[in-house]
Amino acid sequence: MTPTRETFGNISTTSQVAFYFVATASVAVFVYGVWRRARLWQYGQPIHFRQLFTGRLSQIFANIAPGLRRLFVDGLGQQRVRGRGLPSWAHAGLFAGFMMLLLGTTLLEVNHLAEMVSKNLSFHHGIYYVIYEFTLDLFGILFLLGTVLFAGRRLWKPPSVGHRPSDWLVLALFLAIGLTGYAVEALRMVWQQPVGIGARCSPVGYWLASMMSHWTESQARAAHLGVWWLHSLLVFGFIAAIPFTRLFHFIAGPMNLFLSKPVLGQLKPVTLEEAERDGRIGVSDIRHLNTQQLLSLDACMECGRCEDVCPAFATHKPLSPKKVIQDLKSVMERLPDVAVDAPLNPHEVIEAETLWSCTACSACVFVCPVRIDQLSLILDLRRHLTSEGGLSGTAATALRRMQSSANPWGFPQDERANWMQSTSTSQPD
Amino acid sequence: MAENQLDVPTVTAPTVKQNPQFEILYWIGCAASYDRRAQRVARAMVKLLNAAKVNFAILGKEEKCTGDSARRLGDEFLFQELAEANIATLSKYNVRKIIAHCPHCVNALLKDYSQFGGQYEVVHHTQFLATLLRDGRLKIEGELPASLQSGVTYHDPCYLARVNGIHEEPREVLGAVLAQSADGGIREMSRCREKTSCCGAGGGRMWMEESPQQRVSTSRAGEALATGAQTVAVGCPFCLTMLTDGVAAQESQARVLDVAEILIERLGF
Numbered sequence: 001m002t003p004t005r006e007t008f009g010n011i012s013t014t015s016q017v018a019f020y021f022v023a024t025a026s027v028a029v030f031v032y033g034v035w036r037r038a039r040l041w042q043y044g045q046p047i048h049f050r051q052l053f054t055g056r057l058s059q060i061f062a063n064i065a066p067g068l069r070r071l072f073v074d075g076l077g078q079q080r081v082r083g084r085g086l087p088s089w090a091h092a093g094l095f096a097g098f099m100m101l102l103l104g105t106t107l108l109e110v111n112h113l114a115e116m117v118s119k120n121l122s123f124h125h126g127i128y129y130v131i132y133e134f135t136l137d138l139f140g141i142l143f144l145l146g147t148v149l150f151a152g153r154r155l156w157k158p159p160s161v162g163h164r165p166s167d168w169l170v171l172a173l174f175l176a177i178g179l180t181g182y183a184v185e186a187l188r189m190v191w192q193q194p195v196g197i198g199a200r201c202s203p204v205g206y207w208l209a210s211m212m213s214h215w216t217e218s219q220a221r222a223a224h225l226g227v228w229w230l231h232s233l234l235v236f237g238f239i240a241a242i243p244f245t246r247l248f249h250f251i252a253g254p255m256n257l258f259l260s261k262p263v264l265g266q267l268k269p270v271t272l273e274e275a276e277r278d279g280r281i282g283v284s285d286i287r288h289l290n291t292q293q294l295l296s297l298d299a300c301m302e303c304g305r306c307e308d309v310c311p312a313f314a315t316h317k318p319l320s321p322k323k324v325i326q327d328l329k330s331v332m333e334r335l336p337d338v339a340v341d342a343p344l345n346p347h348e349v350i351e352a353e354t355l356w357s358c359t360a361c362s363a364c365v366f367v368c369p370v371r372i373d374q375l376s377l378i379l380d381l382r383r384h385l386t387s388e389g390g391l392s393g394t395a396a397t398a399l400r401r402m403q404s405s406a407n408p409w410g411f412p413q414d415e416r417a418n419w420m421q422s423t424s425t426s427q428p429d
Numbered sequence: 430m431a432e433n434q435l436d437v438p439t440v441t442a443p444t445v446k447q448n449p450q451f452e453i454l455y456w457i458g459c460a461a462s463y464d465r466r467a468q469r470v471a472r473a474m475v476k477l478l479n480a481a482k483v484n485f486a487i488l489g490k491e492e493k494c495t496g497d498s499a500r501r502l503g504d505e506f507l508f509q510e511l512a513e514a515n516i517a518t519l520s521k522y523n524v525r526k527i528i529a530h531c532p533h534c535v536n537a538l539l540k541d542y543s544q545f546g547g548q549y550e551v552v553h554h555t556q557f558l559a560t561l562l563r564d565g566r567l568k569i570e571g572e573l574p575a576s577l578q579s580g581v582t583y584h585d586p587c588y589l590a591r592v593n594g595i596h597e598e599p600r601e602v603l604g605a606v607l608a609q610s611a612d613g614g615i616r617e618m619s620r621c622r623e624k625t626s627c628c629g630a631g632g633g634r635m636w637m638e639e640s641p642q643q644r645v646s647t648s649r650a651g652e653a654l655a656t657g658a659q660t661v662a663v664g665c666p667f668c669l670t671m672l673t674d675g676v677a678a679q680e681s682q683a684r685v686l687d688v689a690e691i692l693i694e695r696l697g698f
Contacts, residue, residue, distance in 0.1 A: 265541075269509070282503065358634075359630065359634045363626070382502065382503035387503070402507060406514075407463060409463045409464070416457075419457065419463075419468035420440050420441060420475070422436060422438045
């Protein structure tokens with residue numbers, strides 16, 4: 001007999017109908033949640049997203065190739081998540097496990113739809129089935145391992161890692177989904193009684209089933225149905241929870257990787273025309289950030305890498321790049337509650353001293369796994385402060401001297417070549 | 430102090446008017462123009478360029494601040510004013526290739542000015558010195574001076590190593606200098622190359638007062654000294670100022686020197 005298993009085996013038609021009903025509801029909640037966030041981003045300045053996809057096919061490809069590359073290398077390849085030892089491995093395990101289980105479930109549904117068209121189109125059997133079951137069993141272990149490691153990370157949390165109570169809920173969901181997944185598989189094997197390679201290709205399920213070998217078929221079938229429902233409901237709960245928990249980085253992270261292209265050392269210029277048109281320089285309202293910048297705020301997982309490398313934070317200055325992102329995010333979240341023309345000034349939440357503490361060293365931008373450009377955000381805010389005369393003290397003096405003498409020390413331009421002799425006339429202290 | 434011994438008291442560098450056939454422009458920057466300590470870096474560099482018979486010129490009194498600090502302090506229009514003035518001067522003398530010993534100038538000339546029509550081939554002086562050594566235009570001969578035998582570490586400037594990915598060439602120069610040392614090379618800090626840590630002067634912080642307890646430079650100098658090195662090599666005039674202060678705050682006698690100054694010391698110029 002070719003190794004296989006029936007799709008929705010042991011699941012009554014009523015349960016199947018109910019399953020798709022709950023699935024639809026869960027996806028609807030997910031879509032609503034994503035829409036709720038996407039609506040916030042649209043308060044920002046437009047980013048000409050459509051221009052990426054206009055023109056000839058070769059032009060479109062040239063436009064989106066760098067973004068796709070970032071998606072593949074930084075996203076799927078997890079290149080920017082590396083470098084933190086065990087937590088990086090935990091993420092890799094959870095990510096690989098999740099992606100493989102997602103792929104497996106999708107293939108299962110594709111097979112199910114194919115079967116409905118014609119029994120001959122079914123591919124979920126034979127050697128394919130053996131590889132499928134084995135792979136999913138293995139990646140399930142990675143998924144659970146990642147979950148357990150991340151639970152440990154939360155228990156022994158470094159101060160830079162952000163935490164919300166819902167993080168525990170997410171990890172509990174993951175754990176329950178993984179465990180019930182294996183239980184469903186084991187119980188199915190108890191009533192189905194597969195033999196040979198068809199059973200051994202699911203090593204975890206096979207092992208668990210061996211512990212329940214004394215169960216009768218009807219006991220196993222009843223338990224299977226129950227646990228199958230539990231597993232399904234947990235998964236649907238998880239899908240619905242994505243836009244409302246830290247899991248939202250599944251969506252905002254890749255989107256930001258695709259759209260954000262921080263070039264270290266480069267800043268977006270402001271033109272005189274823009275300044276005259278907008279009557280401002282820099283950002284004095286959260287709506288002055290562009291859609292991609294607002295989206296990037298939602299991509300932040302509070303992993304704290306930026307804070308860990310920030311020289312200002314390390315020397316107890318009032319700046320943490322992570323906190324700037326979170327503060328901007330909290331201002332963004334107030335957008336639906338205020339009138340369209342009511343100001344929403346991020347400077348009310350972020351102190352000037354915080355912004356002046358930045359050395360523009362770019363370490364935060366360099367380490368961010370989802371390519372948030374903290375530096376550009378800080379500088380957009382700084383530009384406003386400076387344009388309003390908010391800079392004082394020695395730095396303001398340096399700017400005045402750059403204006404009058406074309407050097408920050410304020411020495412005469414005539415003495416600019418005096419360095420050739422060590423006994424030059426005018427000397428700074 | 431030992432530093433004074435290796436100072437080059439006087440050099441001559443031709444201006445673009447005096448040497449209109451120059452191949453490469455040496456961008457001095459404000460720090461080396463006016464800061465007494467950074468001036469030595471420019472003099473060391475000119476000595477090296479002359480020794481290697483490089484056909485170069487400087488802008489002299491026509492050079493203005495690149496505006497890097499202004500831009501990063503949020504004064505975009507002051508930056509643009511300076512950028513436009515410099516770009517006009519550079520095109521007047523048909524400048525294509527520039528050497529600068531300041532990573533902030535390198536970044537401004539390379540990445541900021543290209544947004545305003547200024548396209549140049551810009552190299553940091555450590556890159557240029559590495560090429561001169563590679564091509565044999567500068568030759569390291571003789572014994573390693575005692576001053577360099579007591580360990581050398583290298584602090585990567587943010588705007589050089591992280592922002593512009595230039596971190597191997599300074600090591601190449603220092604590696605050649607230190608080939609005969611007991612260490613066989615430089616003593617690395619754990620945070621180096623792209624992962625380097627700021628000296629505290631970037632983003633216009635150079636021009637701000639900082640309370641001694643909050644100085645980034647003190648902690649970074651501590652990291653440098655923890656390698657046991659008695660010489661801290663840098664590749665940026667701001668890092669030079671900051672780490673000199675930091676080393677002093679750590680009550681250490683270690684020297685803080687630019688890569689070009691170390692090369693001068695090794696060559697015995």
